[in-house]
Amino acid sequence: MVIGAGQAGLSAGYHLRRRGFVPAGRVGQGELLAPGETPAGARGTYLVLDAEPGPGGAWRHRWRSLRMATVNNIYDLPGMAQPAVDPCAPSAEVLPRYFAAYEDHLELPVLRPVRVRSVRRADDDPAGRLLAASDAGIFAARALINATGTWTKPFWPRYPGQETFRGRQLHVAQYVAAEELAGQHVVVVGGGISAVQLLEEISHVATTTWVTRREPVWREEDFDAEAGHRAVARVEERVRRGLPPLSVVSVTGLIWRPELRAAAARGVLERHPMFTRIEPDGVRMADGSLQRADAILWATGFRAALDHLTPLRLRGRGGGIAMDGTQVAGEPRVHLVGYGPSSSTVGANRAGRDAVNALATYLQR
Numbered sequence: 225m226v227i228g229a230g231q232a233g234l235s236a237g238y239h240l241r242r243r244g245f246v247p248a249g250r251v252g253q254g255e256l257l258a259p260g261e262t263p264a265g266a267r268g269t270y271l272v273l274d275a276e277p278g279p280g281g282a283w284r285h286r287w288r289s290l291r292m293a294t295v296n297n298i299y300d301l302p303g304m305a306q307p308a309v310d311p312c313a314p315s316a317e318v319l320p321r322y323f324a325a326y327e328d329h330l331e332l333p334v335l336r337p338v339r340v341r342s343v344r345r346a347d348d349d350p351a352g353r354l355l356a357a358s359d360a361g362i363f364a365a366r367a368l369i370n371a372t373g374t375w376t377k378p379f380w381p382r383y384p385g386q387e388t389f390r391g392r393q394l395h396v397a398q399y400v401a402a403e404e405l406a407g408q409h410v411v412v413v414g415g416g417i418s419a420v421q422l423l424e425e426i427s428h429v430a431t432t433t434w435v436t437r438r439e440p441v442w443r444e445e446d447f448d449a450e451a452g453h454r455a456v457a458r459v460e461e462r463v464r465r466g467l468p469p470l471s472v473v474s475v476t477g478l479i480w481r482p483e484l485r486a487a488a489a490r491g492v493l494e495r496h497p498m499f500t501r502i503e504p505d506g507v508r509m510a511d512g513s514l515q516r517a518d519a520i521l522w523a524t525g526f527r528a529a530l531d532h533l534t535p536l537r538l539r540g541r542g543g544g545i546a547m548d549g550t551q552v553a554g555e556p557r558v559h560l561v562g563y564g565p566s567s568s569t570v571g572a573n574r575a576g577r578d579a580v581n582a583l584a585t586y587l588q589r
Contacts, residue, residue, distance in 0.1 A: 225356060225365035227343075227532075229274035229334050230281025231301065232562030233371035234323065235576025237272050237332040238302045243584045245270045247333035268366075268587060273358065274336040275376075279327055280320025282375035287399045289425060290315045301326050302573055335360070343368065344535040354557060356532075367557045367583045369576075370533065374526035381413075381524055384501040391505075392519045397526070402426045405519055409433070411499075411507055414523030415440045420478060422523060424487040433515050435507075437498045441477040528563055550579040556586050 226236050244267035276284060292311050300306050304326050309318050327334055338360045346353040346364065356363045378397040386393075391408075396418050406429040412419055415436035423434055478484075487493050499507035499515070506516040530538075530545075538545045538552050546553040550561055559579035562572045 225354070225363055225367070226270065226272040226369045226371060227274075227340050227356070228281070228371035228373060228562070229272050229276070229279065229323075229327070229332075229336070230283075230371060230373050230562065230572075231299075232373070232572035232576055233272055233274070233281070233369070234326060234332065235302055235573045236369045236371060236561055236580055237270070237334070237576075238330060239577045239580035240270045241330060241332070243267060243580055247271070247331070267584065270333065271363065271365075272332060272334040273338040273340055273356070273360075273363065274334050275339040277337045278320065279324035279334075280316075281323065282373055283315055283319035283323070285375060285397065286314075286316045287396075287422075288314050288316060288401050290421075292318055299573055302577070304329055340532050342532050342535050351557075354536075366587060367559075369559045369561055369579050369583070370530070370563075371561045371572075371576075372529040372532075373562050374528055377527045377529040377531075378522075379525050379527050380522060383499070386502045388504045389502050389520065391517055393522065394519065395522045395524070396422065399521065402429045405430045405521075408518035409516060410519045410521055411435060411515065411517045412521045412523060413498075414525065415478075415495075416523060416525060417478065418525075419523035420484055420487075420493065422521065423492060424483055426521070427487060427490070427492040432492060433496060433517070434493065435496045435498050435509075440495060443477040443479050528560075530560075530563075533558075549582065550575050551582055556582075559583060 226233050226240070229237075246266040246269055248269035248271040274281075278284065292309055292313050292315055301322075306322055326332075338358050340356050340358045343354055343356045346355050351366075353364045353366060354368050356365070356368075375397065378395040380395060396414075399422060402422075402425045405426055409431045410426055411433045412423045412426070413435055415438060419434070419436075420440075423432055426432055484493065497510040499509050501508045502520070503514065506514050507520070509515050536555070536558065538555065538558070540546050545560065545563075547560065547563075550559040552558045552560065559582065561575035561579050563575075
């Protein structure tokens with residue numbers, strides 16, 4: 225069973241198909257095989273459960289102004305290259321269309337919309353079944369590949385006086401376009417890639433103040449393959465020790481783009497230390513002054529959407545989930561893809577392959 229049909233989930237579906245697993249029945253018509261039923265000659269059956277009403281994963285919800293020319297590298301899904309697209313086209317249109325064509329071309333058994341509420345062990349047998357309770361019933365599986373990403377779990381920091389603010393507060397997950405903030409003063413919170421992209425965009429129609437907890441680190445040099453390997457290694461080390469994954473920008477730093485250099489020249493990227501509290505008309509800055517504001521945009525990232533796995537008690541004392549590659553350490557039935565070092569699109573592709581290879585070996589054994 226694969227939960228989630230974003231990049232990582234579709235990669236897992238592709239590799240399951242290649243390894244001889246077949247769809248668990250006629251998904252499009254809602255006809256599923258009973259537990260234990262496997263067609264002759266098949267290695268096993270599989271099913272992809274997705275909470276979205278259509279293909280595309282988190283890309284369905286990206287802000288409309290995020291164009292294909294400005295997104296970070298989006299690697300091809302395995303087995304089917306992306307078609308040529310207009311670089312000015314919104315990613316929220318292009319990538320869901322690509323994902324839909326991919327599902328159709330490979331005939332992947334994606335059942336949607338199905339929201340999984342919880343996953344638990346059926347019994348104490350370490351090789352027993354896992355039961356996923358959802359709004360479409362209970363699904364039983366011998367193994368689970370979880371690919372639920374982070375988009376559905378935005379992180380909202382808490383600051384004194386936050387509930388008193390008379391303006392609007394929104395997270396990046398709710399952002400649509402700069403025009404909705406036109407003519408206002410916007411405080412942008414966060415030191416990541418989304419923060420600086422939206423800060424630059426909003427600054428053309430509104431006045432802005434940028435605040436972060438730490439001084440941003442900018443990269444002058446290109447982010448090459450060697451730097452990428454070093455970044456992945458740092459994240460892998462943390463999850464191996466059972467610590468929560470680092471954010472991408474904390475490892476890679478911020479990369480200068482031409483539009484960001486232009487924004488810096490306009491004074492938009494003047495960073496201020498984090499404010500100390502929120503007041504009805506604005507935020508109290510670190511130097512004690514009041515910065516009046518009409519809106520606060522929280523570009524403060526996301527957390528892994530793993531609440532449905534809580535009954536499995538996978539988290540350790542470090543607050544994270546100890547991992548051995550894509551496998552949860554000590555639980556060979558559960559693999560996490562699109563988590564930690566595999567949260568990039570190329571990492572998600574590799575993680576889908578690695579998880580399937582490990583699970584095929586486990587199930588055969």
